[in-house]
Structures are given as structure tokens and as C-alpha cells.
Amino acid sequence: MATLRLPRLIPRPRRYSTAASPSSRLNLPIDYKSTPLLHHTPATLSDTIDLPDSSTPKSMNLYQAINSALRTALSTSNKVMLFGEDVAFGGVFRCSMDLQTEFGSERVFNTPLTEQGIVGFAIGAAAQGMKPVAEIQFADYVFPAFDQIVNEAAKFRYREGATGVDIGGMVVRMPCGAVGHGALYHSQSPEALFAHIPGVQVVMPRSPSQAKGLLLSSIFESKNPVVFMEPKVLYRAAVEHVPNEYYTIPLNTAEVLKPGNDLTVISYGQPLYLCSAAIRAAERALGASIELIDLRTIYPWDRQTVLDSVRKTGRAIVVHESMINYGVGAEVAATIQDGAFLNLEAPVKRVAGWSTHTGLIYEKFIIPDVARIYDAIKQTLDY
Amino acid sequence: MESTLLGRVSCFSRPLSKVPRRWSSSISQRPGSDRVRFPGAINSKFTTEMTFTNPSNAPNIPTYRVMDSDGVLVDKSRKPMNVPNEEILSWYKNMLTVSVMDVVMFEAQRQGRLSFYMVSAGEEGISVGSAAALTPDDVVFAQYRETGVFQQRGFALKDFMSQLFANRHDNGRGRNMPVHYGCNYPRTHTISSTLATQIPQSSGAAYALKLQALQNPDTPPRIVACYFGEGAASEGDFHAGLNIAATRSCPIVFICRNNGYAISTPTLEQYRGDGIASRGLGYGIDTIRVDGNDIFAVYEAMRKARSIALQDGGKPVLIEAMSYRVSHHSTSDDSFAYRARVEVEDWKRRDNPIIRLRKWLENEGLWNEDLERDTRDQLRKAVLKEFGEAERKKKPAIREAFEGVYEEVTEEAEAQMKELKRIIETYPEEYDLRQFHEGINGL
Numbered sequence: 093m094a095t096l097r098l099p100r101l102i103p104r105p106r107r108y109s110t111a112a113s114p115s116s117r118l119n120l121p122i123d124y125k126s127t128p129l130l131h132h133t134p135a136t137l138s139d140t141i142d143l144p145d146s147s148t149p150k151s152m153n154l155y156q157a158i159n160s161a162l163r164t165a166l167s168t169s170n171k172v173m174l175f176g177e178d179v180a181f182g183g184v185f186r187c188s189m190d191l192q193t194e195f196g197s198e199r200v201f202n203t204p205l206t207e208q209g210i211v212g213f214a215i216g217a218a219a220q221g222m223k224p225v226a227e228i229q230f231a232d233y234v235f236p237a238f239d240q241i242v243n244e245a246a247k248f249r250y251r252e253g254a255t256g257v258d259i260g261g262m263v264v265r266m267p268c269g270a271v272g273h274g275a276l277y278h279s280q281s282p283e284a285l286f287a288h289i290p291g292v293q294v295v296m297p298r299s300p301s302q303a304k305g306l307l308l309s310s311i312f313e314s315k316n317p318v319v320f321m322e323p324k325v326l327y328r329a330a331v332e333h334v335p336n337e338y339y340t341i342p343l344n345t346a347e348v349l350k351p352g353n354d355l356t357v358i359s360y361g362q363p364l365y366l367c368s369a370a371i372r373a374a375e376r377a378l379g380a381s382i383e384l385i386d387l388r389t390i391y392p393w394d395r396q397t398v399l400d401s402v403r404k405t406g407r408a409i410v411v412h413e414s415m416i417n418y419g420v421g422a423e424v425a426a427t428i429q430d431g432a433f434l435n436l437e438a439p440v441k442r443v444a445g446w447s448t449h450t451g452l453i454y455e456k457f458i459i460p461d462v463a464r465i466y467d468a469i470k471q472t473l474d475y
Numbered sequence: 476m477e478s479t480l481l482g483r484v485s486c487f488s489r490p491l492s493k494v495p496r497r498w499s500s501s502i503s504q505r506p507g508s509d510r511v512r513f514p515g516a517i518n519s520k521f522t523t524e525m526t527f528t529n530p531s532n533a534p535n536i537p538t539y540r541v542m543d544s545d546g547v548l549v550d551k552s553r554k555p556m557n558v559p560n561e562e563i564l565s566w567y568k569n570m571l572t573v574s575v576m577d578v579v580m581f582e583a584q585r586q587g588r589l590s591f592y593m594v595s596a597g598e599e600g601i602s603v604g605s606a607a608a609l610t611p612d613d614v615v616f617a618q619y620r621e622t623g624v625f626q627q628r629g630f631a632l633k634d635f636m637s638q639l640f641a642n643r644h645d646n647g648r649g650r651n652m653p654v655h656y657g658c659n660y661p662r663t664h665t666i667s668s669t670l671a672t673q674i675p676q677s678s679g680a681a682y683a684l685k686l687q688a689l690q691n692p693d694t695p696p697r698i699v700a701c702y703f704g705e706g707a708a709s710e711g712d713f714h715a716g717l718n719i720a721a722t723r724s725c726p727i728v729f730i731c732r733n734n735g736y737a738i739s740t741p742t743l744e745q746y747r748g749d750g751i752a753s754r755g756l757g758y759g760i761d762t763i764r765v766d767g768n769d770i771f772a773v774y775e776a777m778r779k780a781r782s783i784a785l786q787d788g789g790k791p792v793l794i795e796a797m798s799y800r801v802s803h804h805s806t807s808d809d810s811f812a813y814r815a816r817v818e819v820e821d822w823k824r825r826d827n828p829i830i831r832l833r834k835w836l837e838n839e840g841l842w843n844e845d846l847e848r849d850t851r852d853q854l855r856k857a858v859l860k861e862f863g864e865a866e867r868k869k870k871p872a873i874r875e876a877f878e879g880v881y882e883e884v885t886e887e888a889e890a891q892m893k894e895l896k897r898i899i900e901t902y903p904e905e906y907d908l909r910q911f912h913e914g915i916n917g918l
Contacts, residue, residue: 170690198686204722209715212675216699219664219676220614220683236711243669244676250879251667253648255659260882290880315882392885 112456118373118463119456122329122365129349129368130299130332137333141305141341149333154326157300157334158187158265161307162225164338166195169223171261172311174200176210176227184229185267185327211237211264215245215317218259223311231268231321232277238285245317246291260315263307267324268296269362269413270459275452281361281414286319287391287423293343294390296321296361301334305341306388313340323362346394348401352383355472356401358424359411360387363460367411370465380473390420398424399431406437407475409468413459416444438475441468536752536764538797541771544826546834548771556771560841566607566770567836568850569626570599570829575854576622576632577802579862580639584653584806588866589639591653595620597768597801600828601732603627604773605700605794608781611661612695614680616673617702619654619666620732624702628661632857636865643868643912648875670707674716674729677701678791681725685789698726698784700777705795706737708751717758720791726784728777729760729793732767734800739813755793767796768828771835801827870910872917892918 112119124130131137134149152160165172174188174195180202182189192200203210207228214226228234234241241264249258268281286294293316297303303322310318349364350371357367364386371382383401387393402408408428410421421442428440443460450458510520541556542548556563577594584592595602602623609615609628617624625635634646638656641649646657647665657665664673681699688694707713708731720727731751735742748754755762761783765772773796780792799822803810810819836842873895877888884892896918899906908914 173686198689201723204715204718206675206711206715206718208712209675209678209719212672212712212715213679213682213719216616216676216679216681217683218679220680220687222683222686224679239669240672240675240712244667244672247667249882251647251651251655252657252665253650253875253879254646255657255665257657257659257662257664258882293881392881392887395886 118370118466119461120369122369124329124331124365127365127368129365130330131301131334132332134333137301137335140347141301141335141339143335143339144337148336150336151331152300152334153328153331154297154300154303154322155186155328157304158307158322159189159191160334160336161304162188162191163194164304165223165225165308165311166191166199168312168338170199171221171223172199172225173217173222174225174227175203175213176265177205177229178202179227183227185324187265187322187327188227207233207236208240211240211245214262214264215240215248215259218262218317219248219257223261223263225263225265225311228264228266230278230280230324231266231282232280234264234266234282237264241286241292241317241319242289246289248291248317250291258315259317261311262317263310263320264318265307265320265322267327268321269323269325270450270455271325272455273452274450274455276449279450279455281321281412283319283321283390284414284419287420292316293318293392294321295319295343295388296323296390297388298323298361298364298386299326299330300332302341302388304334305339306343308338309340309343314343318343321361325362341388343389344392344394345388346397347386347388348383348397349386350382350384352381352405354380354382354405355407355409355469356383356385356398356405357409357411357465357469358385358387358398360390360420361413363411363413363465366460366462367465370462370469373462373466374469374473378470378473380469382469387420387424393424395427395431398428402428402432403435406435407472408436409441409443409465409472411443411460411465411468412445414445415447416442417447419444438472441472443468530748530753533749533753535749536762536795538764538766539772539776540766540769541775542769542831542835544768544831546831546836546838556775558774560839562607563832564836564841566603566627566774567829567832567842568854569603569623570770570832571850572632572854572858573599573603573623573626574829575851576635576858579855579858581802581806583862589653591806592639593619593654593805594802595622597822597827598732598734598798599623600770600832601730601767601773601796601798602702604770604828605702605730605777605796607774608777609661609700610695610697612697613661613781614677614684614697614699615661615663615702616677616680616699617663617666618670618673618704618707618732619668620704621702622654622656625656625658625663628658628663630656630658630663632861633865634658636861637868640865640868641870642865643871644865645871648879649871650875650879671703671710671712671716674701674703674707674710674712675719676716677727677729678716678720678723678725681720681727681789681791682723685724685726689788696726696785698728698781700728700730702730702732704737705731705733705735705742705751706740706745708754709737709745717755717760717791717793721758721760724787724789725791726789727791728780728784729755729791730777731793731795732798733795734767734798736800736804736810736814738804738808739810741814750795750797752793752795755795760791760793762793762795764795764797767798768826768831770828770832798828799826869912872912873908874918
């Protein structure tokens with residue numbers, strides 16, 4: 093039988109996604125093996141996470157860290173249940189690998205393909221005291237569940253009032269963000285939509301160790317429904333040392349990743365790696381000292397850490413991947429001008445996705461890159 | 476099975492060999508079979524006759540009834556109800572209470588003394604009869620026209636009135652519109668206005684009860700009862716909730732109140748199938764249609780449904796209770812804008828769950844005109860007494876507007892409360908705080 097033979101393409105760049113320009117000096121691929129944002133050795137872990145002495149860190153990527161967090165959660169409490177589309181065989185991103193085998197099909201299971209059903213189901217289970225961790229396969233598909241999140245999950249405790257019933261312990265996990273070729277429906281980051289809703293906590297980790305600590309916090313320490321967004325481009329790319337045991341990272345504090353005196357860059361999730369690269373280039377080229385802050389929890393967020401930083405530096409840039417219009421940057425910038433007006437020496441700049449959709453071949457031009465962040469740093473310092 | 480629920484399975488195993496693996500869900504084909512075992516429909520036979528299954532050829536699902544509209548048991552040979560007469564009398568009084576309260580509160584809303592009200596005239600039998608078959612440990616999710624469920628489950632007149640007037644004793648702390656009742660125990664979740672959202676939630680709650688029963692065999696058997704109207708059944712959440720309940724085998728009874736109208740929309744514009752009941756079969760759910768004006772039929776169906784729901788660890792059931800919405804949709808609706816007054820008058824005369832049970836009670840010598848008049852008088856007095864007290868009570872403290880959004884008041888909310896306080900203190904003539912508990916200090 094004749095088979096269709098395609099000529100093997102020799103230069104390796106993937107033709108289906110836009111590659112960096114061969115002459116790039118700023119927009120280079122992120123080298124996750126050398127970025128200062130990841131714990132390449134166990135030694136640096138204790139700088140950021142309060143670990144027990146018996147800590148036995150293990151090198152993991154983001155999906156493995158999520159898997160480790162879920163395994164820890166399922167063994168810590170039999171109230172924890174894990175469900176969504178295709179989670180039983182391990183999940184389309186492998187986050188629930190082996191968990192059904194280990195914990196049984198009663199606690200780890202597939203649901204029918206219905207996002208509104210999945211979130212509604214989680215709300216009901218949480219209302220009866222369980223700790224449901226629901227998975228939405230892509231953040232792009234959370235919108236059918238928007239009503240359940242906005243009108244039900246977020247308002248549950250408030251409307252129950254003196255009955256004392258709440259749905260703390262409920263977590264909705266969803267992979268989010270651009271991945272190079274996700275186009276319209278495998279690239280979105282709707283965190284700003286959820287950050288507009290009182291009653292839910294919105295969290296986005298940047299790394300494996302952070303993901304585990306924040307996810308365990310969301311399940312066990314938060315008494316509020318949590319929208320937990322996982323940058324899927326990091327699932328396999330970001331590798332670092334992650335403690336094996338149970339630990340948590342608080343949901344109400346930002347983290348100063350790198351101190352500096354001349355400018356504050358505020359971001360969260362994957363763009364932090366771009367910010368880090370842009371800061372390195374800018375510090376080298378412009379001789380400035382730049383502070384980098386990871387919000388970690390997008391709402392309710394840590395205003396104090398951000399304001400303290402900007403009052404010190406006098407300049408600020410907010411960076412995020414999702415669209416600029418009414419994005420998280422708008423709230424952060426407005427808060428800065430309100431809380432640090434007399435310290436500001438330049439307008440607060442927002443570097444974010446353009447106000448369009450993520451057309452397949454245009455992704456690289458739409459979401460922030462190192463060049464755009466570098467340029468914003470330069471403009472803000474020069475102002 | 477229990478060990479898998481409580482922790483890791485010790486015999487953790489993964490296929491080590493290259494032997495082709497067959498999953499438990501895999502389906503094999505027997506040679507010479509009269510059907511292909513397509514995974515999506517494993518029991519479908521082949522046919523050479525090309526026939527479209529036409530819903531109008533299928534028999535309509537019958538309506539179960541126990542007594543006729545004269546309060547006479549239809550099947551003379553049936554065994555008597557296994558319920559003491561005192562209990563049946565309490566059902567009757569509960570239906571009357573709802574009915575008396577409805578008349579008073581509807582009028583009170585017309586006088587502008589509360590912002591909103593919804594009566595359940597014609598549907599008292601569905602809510603009281605079904606709730607009577609539940610235990611206090613069962614969990615209820617309701618839509619909003621189930622006042623009888625709250626009444627049957629022990630919600631007191633004072634509780635109703637506190638909620639309706641949003642005073643300091645309101646469980647909802649003055650946050651919800653009237654008739655959005657809620658109770659921790661017997662757990663009857665606080666009503667939310669969004670239609671059908673409670674349906675997948677109730678499936679999740681039922682699954683939680685199932686899991687908790689597996690993990691702790693000492694827990695009493697519990698089910699979830701989920702109420703909704705036939706209009707709400709058009710929402711996507713109905714589909715999601717029933718389908719999930721079926722695939723996860725949840726101990727739940729769905730009760731659809733099919734009263735013929737969703738505000739102005741008659742059922743002909745709501746669906747074209749055989750009501751809501753016919754859909755239950757499509758989801759693989761045991762289903763029954765009952766006469767909602769017959770409290771005995773509703774009670775018996777619910778009792779049986781409850782026991783089916785508890786079978787094999789969990790099994791959803793759908794009850795479609797037929798009735799007629801005698802009243803306006805709400806105090807914001809004039810139903811004569813879309814239906815004839817004579818049609819409503821007909822229904823009021825022809826059939827009604829309260830009158831039907833009253834006839835049965837009178838036939839049994841348990842009730843008479845004097846008892847009826849005295850009971851109605853007492854109920855009316857009791858309602859008016861609680862009404863007056865609730866109306867005079869202060870509203871909750873203003874801080875309740877900000878509390879309960881998160882478990883703890885956020886820094887942002889603290890700052891906003893402080894700012895609101897400053898505004899009120901700066902412009903005291905603009906705000907009347909006399910009604911609120913602790914006045915400005917309540918902030």
C-alpha cells in the first residue's frame with residue numbers, strides 16, 4: 093500500500109508556531125534550566141518555603157508537582173475528591189496520574205462532559221463538608237460554569253448567612269495561558285474575570301514548588317472557593333526541587349522575588365520568567381536596580397507588599413499575559429496611583445496581551461515578550 | 476472498597492508486561508450476534524426496518540393518583556396508608572398554614588410592607604407531601620415555590636417572617652430577597668434566585684452523602700431532595716445535574732413541580748416532549764409522574780423514591796408532580812396578562828390539594844366546618860402576630876453587608892467599611908440608620 097511520505101524537515105523550528113527571530117537578543121527562548129526563578133538545587137528552597145527539617149526535595153516539573161500536591165491532599169484527608177473530564181486515566185496533562193489507582197474510583201473519577209455540571213457538583217459536595225477539587229480541562233472552557241462560579245460559589249456563604257453553611261475547601265483547577273499554538277480556545281487566561289467577583293480567591297502559581305504549596309493551601313487552609321489557574325506551558329518546562337511532604341504557602345501574600353531600588357515589576361504566572369529575563373537585560377544595559385514581585389494570589393491580593401515596593405522605587409510596571417483592557421494590571425495600576433501617588437515618578441505602565449483574540453499564528457505578537465517588557469522598563473526609567 | 480476510600484491501596488499495581496491490556500470498560504463482540512456492541516449503546520439490536528422513533532407513538536407516562544378530587548381512594552382494594560391520622564392532620568395544617576400565610580403576605584406586599592412575595596397556591600400538596608417522606612437528616616435544595624417544604628421541616632412562622640422582613644433574626648442576615656429561606660438543620664439550603672443551579676449542586680451533595688456513608692457506615696441513610704419547576708428544567712443545569720447523578724449513582728430524588736407555566740410561558744412553548752418525566756428515562760433514571768394535587772400520591776411516591784435512591788449505595792429518581800399554578804407568578808406579575816381569568820377560576824373550583832385532603836379528612840370523620848374555621852382563625856392570628864413582631868424588629872447591623880463574602884473580612888473590605896462610615900458621618904442627613912441594629916456603630 094502506498095503511504096504518503098512527507099519530506100523530513102531539517103531545520104527544527106516548529107513551523108506551526110511562530111519562532112523567535114534568528115537575530116533576537118531579547119526574545120530568546122526562556123532557559124528554564126538556568127532561570128533564577130526556579131530551585132535548581134535543594135539548597136535554595138528554604139529561602140522561600142518554610143520547610144520541616146525532614147524535608148526530602150525531589151526534582152519535578154509543574155504537572156508532577158500538581159500530581160504530588162493532589163496525592164498529598166488525597167492521603168491527608170478522605171474528604172478530598174478529584175474529578176473532571178478525563179481525570180481518571182491521569183488527565184490530558186498527566187496531573188492526576190495514578191491517583192485513581194491509589195485512591196479508588198469513588199474519590200478520583202471522570203464526570204460527563206459538562207463544565208456547569210462539574211462546578212455545580214463541586215459546590216454541592218463542598219456544601220456537605222467535602223473538599224472537592226474539580227478540574228476544568230482548559231480555562232477556555234470554564235465559561236459554561238461561569239454562572240455556577242459567579243452566582244453560586246462566590247455568593248454561597250454570604251447568602252447562607254447565619255445557617256453557617258459554606259463551601260470552603262472547594263477548588264476549581266484549570267490549565268491556562270498561551271502555549272505557542274493554542275489559538276482561540278487553548279490559550280486564554282480569564283483571571284481578571286474571576287478577580288472581579290467578591291467571594292472567590294484567584295491563584296496562579298509560577299513554579300512547581302509554589303504550585304504544590306499554593307494548591308495545598310487552597311484545599312486545606314482556605315475556607316473560600318478557590319479558582320486555581322495553572323500555566324500549562326510550564327507543565328513540562330519548569331523543573332525544580334519540590335518538597336515531598338505536606339506544606340503550604342499562604343494565599344494572601346505576594347513574594348518579592350528580587351529586590352531593587354529604581355523600579356518595581358509586578359507580575360504572576362509564566363510572564364515572571366519573561367520579566368526576569370528583561371530585568372537582567374535592562375540592569376546590564378541601563379545600570380538600574382529593579383525589583384520583581386510575584387502576586388501569587390490575584391484576588392484578594394497583597395496590596396501592601398506592592399505599595400511598599402513602589403513607595404520605595406517610585407516606578408512600576410505591571411505585566412500579564414491576558415488582555416490589557418480591564419485586566420489585572422488596571423486594578424494594580426489604579427491601586428498604586430491611589431496609594432503611592434506622591435512617590436510616583438513615572439506613569440504606571442501595563443504590559444499585557446493586546447485587546448484581540450489569540451489568533452493561531454499571531455501569538456508571539458499578541459502576548460507580552462521580553463522585548464516589550466524591556467522597552468517598558470526603559471521608557472519608565474527614562475520618563 | 477473501604478480501604479480505597481480511606482487511603483492508598485496497598486496492592487498498588489501497574490501492568491508490567493507487554494500483554495495487551497483490556498480495561499474494565501472495554502467491550503468485546505460475540506460472533507454471530509444480532510447486535511453490534513457499539514460502546515455507546517450496547518443492547519441495541521439490528522433492524523432492517525427503517526423506522527424513526529416518533530415520540531407521538533410512544534405512550535404518555537401515566538399520572539399516579541391515590542384519591543380522586545372528592546377525596547375518595549380510587550383503588551378500593553388497596554391497603555390503607557401506613558400513616559397515623561394525626562400525621563395526616565399535621566400535613567393538612569401545614570398546607571393550611573402556607574396558604575394562610577400566602578394570603579396575608581401577598582396582601583402585605585400589595586400594601587408595600589415588604590418588597591416581594593411568591594405564593595405557592597395549588598402546590599402546597601407537592602411540597603408538604605414530599606417533605607413528609609424525608610427524614611430530618613436528608614438534605615433539600617429548593618427553587619423558591621416550596622414554602623411547604625420549609626413548613627413541614629419545622630421552619631417556624633417567626634423564621635419565615637424574619638426572612639420576609641429581613642430583620643435581625645433572619646438566617647440570611649437581610650441579604651436575600653423575600654422567600655429565599657434557608658435552614659441549617661434539617662438542612663434546607665438557602666434559596667438562590669438563579670434557576671436550576673441547585674440541580675447539579677444537589678447531585679454533588681448527594682454524592683458527598685454517598686461517600687460519607689461508605690466512609691462511615693454508622694451514618695444514618697440520607698438522600699438529597701432537589702426541587703425545581705418545569706421551566707427551570709429547560710436550563711442546561713438540569714441536563715448536567717441529572718446526567719451526573721445518573722453516571723455517579725447518587726442517592727437523590729429530583730422533584731419537578733410541573734404547574735403549567737413559567738411566568739407567562741405555557742408548557743407548549745417550554746418543551747414538546749412528554750413533560751419532564753419522559754426525559755428521566757433518557758438519562759437512565761427511574762421516573763414516575765404523580766398527581767401533585769393528591770398529597771397521598773406525592774407522599775407515597777416520595778417514600779418509595781427515597782428507598783430506591785438508597786438502593787445499591789445510590790440511585791437517582793425523578794418525580795414529576797403535575798399541578799396548576801393558581802396564583803400569579805409573583806407579586807411582580809399579573810398573570811391575567813397572558814391567561815384567561817376563567818381558566819384560573821376553573822382550576823380553583825375544580826381541584827386543589829388542600830380541598831382534596833379536607834374532603835378525605837371529612838369522609839373519615841376527622842375534620843368538619845367548625846374545626847376548619849377555628850384552625851384558619853388561629854393560623855391567621857398566629858401569622859399576624861409574628862408578622863407584627865418581625866416588622867418591628869431592627870434590621871441587621873450594616874457590617875453584615877460586608878461580612879461573609881470571605882471567611883474573614885478582607886483588608887479591602889475593612890477599608891471600604893471605614894470609608895462608608897466616614898461618608899455617613901460626614902453626611903448624616905443623607906442616611907437613615909434608625910432601622911439598623913447598633914446604627915452607625917454597626918459598621
